[in-house]
Amino acid sequence: MTPEQNDLLCRVEGAAPMGQLMxxxxxxxxxxxxVAEPDGTPLKVRLLGEDMVVFRDTNGRVGALDEFCPHRRASLSFGRNEECGLRCLYHGWKFDVDGNAVDMSSEPVDAKLRSTMKTKAYPVREAGGFIWVWMGDPGNVAEFDPPNWAAAPDDKISIVKMHGACNWAQVLEGSIDSAHSSSLHSSNMPAALDVAGSTATDTAWLRPSADKAPRIEVEKTPFGFRYVAIRKPIVDADKQDYVRMTLFVAPFTVHIPSNDRYHLSQMLVPIDDVNTMFYWIAWHPTKGIGQDEWRRFCGAEVGKDVEPVTFRKVRNAENNYLQDRDAMKQGDFTGIYGIPTQDMAMWESMGAIADRSEDRLGSSDKAIFTFRTQMYRAAQAVQQGEAAIGTVEPRVPHGKLMSFEGMVPKGDDWRNLNVSDEELRIRANQAARKGRTVEAAESVA
Structure with missing residues (x-):
């Protein structure tokens, strides 16, 4: 990629096409x-280079407002959250969750400004353990399409949150890179003879394969793409393949292969051009893993491994991620504790925005190549006034999308694994249209 192409893929602030796509x-x-507590502490949030403040009011409603008071631009994050509104400390102006000024104590009671004053308020939804905001055209708010984990009970959804000091695209490329797990995470995902699929213990995910060079195959879809990493299993390699399927749901969600206890999804959300919020969700309708256990497993406990509020890492580039070389000599592959921090060390070492013009991609990078070309072209389309990827028909509801992990008999088509009825109908319609196009062309000939 040229530097200009790389910028189009990576940058999200202001009028950047990728930011407009998102x-x-x-x-x-x-x-x-x-923001669980009514009248609790307001939370500063930065998304796509925009600063906002999120709070829950006295009645339990959630609001997301422009962080800066429209009066003199003081931060509302210091404000008093009380009596169904957020009051700026500077002059006492108070706004409700819809952005309406409900009090302006520094202005006369008959001031016209009182009846017209508003601040920017973002539409809000709550689902799947998250507060979601709409940052696009306020006159054309899209229907909220909840992710697949939102169907699980709240107590079966566990979330790791961690700040990444680099651009979102290189973080996402790590999430869709199945090959790296066999090396970087080999101490956490060791091969084992006595398992038939990914098997979770308290400290590791055991795998039925020692193959470090998977065969990658990709299928583009209306929502992004799915791909598989096909590995030789330890047992019966002549009869079956060990298949791990990952789904990229544009623009920032990845469903990675499950284990025997819980499903796994990630969101790689741009804070701005050079910072990303990493979310890792472990969930299951009936089984799952507890929130404390999940964060302990990932080395992402709040107050221990990541700072409260900011979720910045205790193990970071400044202290070399507390890499333990003695542990490496004793068999630990990286000497870095926790799967997310191992990833962060690699992603952040590439620089704030990776220079992709220097990459030398191999056969294991097919999903990376697909992501770059697909999202680059999607940003170009938005730049030319077209709709964003994943927002036009045919659409597949996000709640229907699932990854796959397990043994598959040799010769079976992985493209039919975990495919929803909606996608099957889309495939059938596309095949029918293609047939009609071929028939028409032959008629003209």
């Missing part, structure tokens, strides 16, 4: 737990 999708602003 504004046609609902964005996760924060976890519900961060």
């Amino acid at each position: 504004r046609q999708h609902w964005m996760p602003a924060c976890m519900i737990e961060e």
Whole structure:
């Protein structure tokens, strides 16, 4: 990629086409737990280079407002959250969750300004453990399409949150890179003879394959693409393949292969051009893993591994991610604790925005190549006034999308694994249209 192409793929602030693309999708602003308390502390949030403040009012309604008071631009994050509104400390102007000024104590009671004053308020939804905001055209708010984990009970959804000091695209490329897990995470995902699929213990995910060079195959879809990493299993390699399917749901969601206890999804959300919020969701309708256990497993406990409020890492570039070289000599592959921090060390080492013109891609990078070309072209389309990827028909409801992990008999088509009825209908319609096009062309000939 040229530097100009790389910028189009990566940059999200202001009028950047990729940022405008993302504004046609609902964005996760924060976890519900961060603003769970009515009249609690307002939360500063930055998305796509925009600053907002999220709060829950006295009646339990959630608001997301422009962080800066429209009066003199003081931050509302310091404000008093009370009596169904957020009051700026500077002059006492108070706004409700819809952005209406409900009190302006520094202005005369008959001032016309009182009846017309509003501040920017973002439409809000709550689902799946997250507060979602609409940052696009306020006159054309898209229907909210909840993610697949939102169907699980609240107590079966566990979330890791961690700040990444680099651009969103290189974080997302890590999430769709199945090959790296066999090396970078090999101490956390070791091969084992006595398992038939990914098997979760308290400290690791056991795998039925020691193959570090998977065969990658990709299928583009209306929502983005799905791809598989096909590995030789330890047992019966002549009869079956070990298949791990990952789904990229544009523009920032990835469903990675499950294990025997819980499903796994990630959201790689741009804070701005050079910062990303990493969310890792473990969930299941009936089984799952507890919130505390999940964060402990990932090395992402709040107050221990990540800072409260900011979710910045205790193990970071400044302290070399507390890499333990003695542990490496004793068999730990990276010497870095926690799967997310191992990833962060790699992503952040590329720089704030990776220079993709220097990459030398291999056969294991097919999903990376697909992501770059697909999203680059999607940003170009938005730049030319077209709708964003994933927002036009045919659409597949996000709640229907699932990854796959397991043994598959040799010769079986992986494209039929975990495919929803909606996608099957789309495929049939596309095949029919293609047939009609071929028939018409032959008639003309």
